[in-house]
Amino acid sequence: MGRTRHSGILLITLACFLFFIGHVFSLWRVAWIERFELFLYDQKLNLNIENSQGTQVAIANIDEKSIKALGQWPWRRDVLAQLLDTLFDHYQVKAVGFDMVFSEASDNTPLEVLNILKSSPIGEHQMFENAYQALHPQLNFDLTFAESLQDRNVVLGIVFHHAQRANVNALPLPVVELPDQSQSKLINAQAYIANLPIFHETARWSGFFDNPMLDDDGVFRRVPLVQRIDKYVYPSLALSLARIGLDSDNILVELNKNQPDLPVEAIQIGTRRIKTGEQGEIYVPYRGQQGSFRYFSIVDLLQQNYAQEDLKNKIILVGTDATGLLDLRTTPFANTYPGVEVHANIVSGILENRLWREPDYLLKYEVGLLVFFTLVMLLIAWFAEPRLQLLFTILILVAVLAISQLQWQQQVVMPTASLLGLTLSLFVLQTIFNMLTEVKQKALIVKRFGQYVPPAHVKLMVKSPERYQFESQNKELTVLFSDIRDFTSLSEKLTPEELSKLMNRYLTVMTQVIHKHRGTIDKYMGDAIMAFWGAPLDDKHHVQNAANAAYEMMEALSLLNMEFESKGWPKVNIGIGINTDNMFVGDMGSEFRMAYTVMGDAVNLASRLEGLTKQYGADILVGQNTQKALLMEQLEANNYPDANDKMPPVSKHQHHLLELDIVRVKGKHKPVAIFQLDPLPEDKLDEVQAISIEFARFCLAYRQQEWETARLLLNELAKQELLAPRLILLYQQRLVLFKRNPPGEDWDGVFNHTAK
Numbered sequence: 001m002g003r004t005r006h007s008g009i010l011l012i013t014l015a016c017f018l019f020f021i022g023h024v025f026s027l028w029r030v031a032w033i034e035r036f037e038l039f040l041y042d043q044k045l046n047l048n049i050e051n052s053q054g055t056q057v058a059i060a061n062i063d064e065k066s067i068k069a070l071g072q073w074p075w076r077r078d079v080l081a082q083l084l085d086t087l088f089d090h091y092q093v094k095a096v097g098f099d100m101v102f103s104e105a106s107d108n109t110p111l112e113v114l115n116i117l118k119s120s121p122i123g124e125h126q127m128f129e130n131a132y133q134a135l136h137p138q139l140n141f142d143l144t145f146a147e148s149l150q151d152r153n154v155v156l157g158i159v160f161h162h163a164q165r166a167n168v169n170a171l172p173l174p175v176v177e178l179p180d181q182s183q184s185k186l187i188n189a190q191a192y193i194a195n196l197p198i199f200h201e202t203a204r205w206s207g208f209f210d211n212p213m214l215d216d217d218g219v220f221r222r223v224p225l226v227q228r229i230d231k232y233v234y235p236s237l238a239l240s241l242a243r244i245g246l247d248s249d250n251i252l253v254e255l256n257k258n259q260p261d262l263p264v265e266a267i268q269i270g271t272r273r274i275k276t277g278e279q280g281e282i283y284v285p286y287r288g289q290q291g292s293f294r295y296f297s298i299v300d301l302l303q304q305n306y307a308q309e310d311l312k313n314k315i316i317l318v319g320t321d322a323t324g325l326l327d328l329r330t331t332p333f334a335n336t337y338p339g340v341e342v343h344a345n346i347v348s349g350i351l352e353n354r355l356w357r358e359p360d361y362l363l364k365y366e367v368g369l370l371v372f373f374t375l376v377m378l379l380i381a382w383f384a385e386p387r388l389q390l391l392f393t394i395l396i397l398v399a400v401l402a403i404s405q406l407q408w409q410q411q412v413v414m415p416t417a418s419l420l421g422l423t424l425s426l427f428v429l430q431t432i433f434n435m436l437t438e439v440k441q442k443a444l445i446v447k448r449f450g451q452y453v454p455p456a457h458v459k460l461m462v463k464s465p466e467r468y469q470f471e472s473q474n475k476e477l478t479v480l481f482s483d484i485r486d487f488t489s490l491s492e493k494l495t496p497e498e499l500s501k502l503m504n505r506y507l508t509v510m511t512q513v514i515h516k517h518r519g520t521i522d523k524y525m526g527d528a529i530m531a532f533w534g535a536p537l538d539d540k541h542h543v544q545n546a547a548n549a550a551y552e553m554m555e556a557l558s559l560l561n562m563e564f565e566s567k568g569w570p571k572v573n574i575g576i577g578i579n580t581d582n583m584f585v586g587d588m589g590s591e592f593r594m595a596y597t598v599m600g601d602a603v604n605l606a607s608r609l610e611g612l613t614k615q616y617g618a619d620i621l622v623g624q625n626t627q628k629a630l631l632m633e634q635l636e637a638n639n640y641p642d643a644n645d646k647m648p649p650v651s652k653h654q655h656h657l658l659e660l661d662i663v664r665v666k667g668k669h670k671p672v673a674i675f676q677l678d679p680l681p682e683d684k685l686d687e688v689q690a691i692s693i694e695f696a697r698f699c700l701a702y703r704q705q706e707w708e709t710a711r712l713l714l715n716e717l718a719k720q721e722l723l724a725p726r727l728i729l730l731y732q733q734r735l736v737l738f739k740r741n742p743p744g745e746d747w748d749g750v751f752n753h754t755a756k
Helices: 002-024 031-048 064-070 077-090 109-119 126-139 141-149 197-202 237-245 298-302 339-351 362-383 386-409 417-449 455-463 487-492 496-516 542-566 601-616 624-639 641-646 682-703 707-719 725-740
Strands: 057-061 095-098 154-161 191-193 205-208 222-224 226-229 232-235 251-255 264-269 272-275 281-283 294-297 315-319 328-331 334-338 473-484 520-525 528-533 574-589 594-599 620-622 654-664 672-680
Touching (some): 064 298, 077 095, 205 237, 232 237, 334 339, 473 496, 473 542, 496 528, 528 542, 601 620, 620 624, 682 707, 682 725, 707 725
Parallel strands (some): 095 315
Antiparallel strands (some): 154 191, 226 232, 520 528, 574 594
16 A cells, blocks of 8 residues: 555656646746746735835926816827926936837927918018918927927837738837847737828937736736847837946846847846846846836926926936826836826836846756656655645745745745645645545555454544555464354254354354454454454554453353243353464455465464364363463562553453363474463462372373373372363373383384374
8 A cells, every 4th residue: 555655656746747747838828837937026025125215317297287288188299398498407217118109299389370361461561471480390299399409318219010900100210130030039029100200300219118018917027128120229218227227328238149049138228237037038127016206297397486406417207197188007006006006116217227037947947846846746756744734734835935036136036836836736636646545555454354354443544544554574463263062063044044043153252352452353264264463553462462362252151041041042162272472464466356374384373273272172272372472471470460441451461371282283383382371360379270280290290201190190180180081181191191002212202293
């Protein structure tokens, strides 16, 4: 069973490992692992969030106050031109980025009215011509805005689309041009919305502000710093602003040219090298909750209500937190977070070199730990008990989280979900398998031993099935055989129905006695019973328990005979043989039928001893090993009275072990001493000791071939009726035989029995 359990756990562990390793190598993608990874990332981010306010980036906010003062968005472009003039000329900001795109011309209704008037008769008047020349430039709001962009660090927004659709306007020049037919892993846009040409012609910079890398749950975790459309590469709005903040004119995209798909390795801005993912993406370096950057109301900026020091040399993002303008995003710590502040976090993270990344050794790390934790969980499942298995599993989970946290503090994002998922899955699956195996073991134990082992012992076995094995093993046990004497003649006196009832009653009572004394029924052989002690439950008092069972079997037989007599059934007599030695025990049989049984010479000797009981006139015969074990237990009980409470009940009394003979049974060459076993009442100690001494004197004379002396001692024992008549008769017949036919001078006192 242990080998089967180990094989089952190995298969489960291997299958679980292959499931997760396949996910890691993208042979298949498991949705719940990916969701779990995102959840863990969010928790790490929330746990380590700084909640500090950035000092290099600020937000010019199209807030409710400004909308109320300046009207509904979008505003006239001359208002935006005025905003740029105020920011650069008055507040002396370093750069301004627009989190929006100006793809359509402004509302030119006033200019159109002016042109209509010029075409009318009124346009012929010189006064109107003078007014026209003065008003015309002021009413061309797009031109006004374009002129405000000239020679200033302004970044305009672009939107890329990733499905086929019509392009709007023309893109500005790219920052990088890839080789023709490039298969770079850069995100490839399919269409775009650009600003009006007049704006791209005057603005120095531009950048996209869309995010095609939203996770399935719609959360902003990663953003690309660059995208391509065909072979032309464009930076993000945040990257363009960071370039200005780092005083660099160039953006370089490093591709790994050793791989055919040209994954991105890093993006270089001046001396700042930004390590990115294969698609040029980074994790958004959030500083904290909304408000991590200072918001300035645009209407107050236009009115110059802020101190110059509040905005000087800052990078300004023009955007909105107004709910009605729908520029709200979902982040790991907020369902509504201004999109403009997401860009502010990216700019700030690049400027401060505060970016989290996945390392180059990511795959090796993840695979290595998966292999390591798989082996650890396998060994734990094989050799640790359930409570230790739970403890080790918790320690592994804590270790994974601790490693992840330490890496996070080094600005490294390590995969955690696959490791935690593997560990938890292995623990759950191994636990379920162990539970099912245990249930199966318990059911097998009940099935195998329910009829042969005491119910109380079956319950013990069911509680700890792993302690018991069915495989064959060699161990010291005590085996008992009992048989009904003259069963043939007894059966002839009963009808088949009566014989069946008698045997059922007899076997039931004897089995109850054996079970009571922790014995295991091996089998019923007609009228014979075979039982043993010491397996499957270990029992250090197996010899004593077998003796106790034999005593009580004889007592129960007396009560049974009274019951049988009342029914008119004949009296039943039995003999019992007990032997102790090493023997094989376990499941034995064929592929068609198995049985839990004992085998060996020691078992055969117990059977022979039972067969000799009738010849020697004894109820119970035991072998020499059994005799020695009983005397040792009795000696221990006498020398250590406190130990009596730990010993079987009858062992608190003396045993009467009388050596009857030294014999060589059929099938064995080595002679064995046989002993008659009887319980010794305390009130007959002297009498029994006298019998033992007298019979020992007889045996000594008998084995020394002093036949006459032996005859006289035997007659004296017969007169005193100290021994069983059958034993007296047996030795009387032997004395007559040996006196006529002496066994020889080399005789060792052993009598050879030729029958079983």
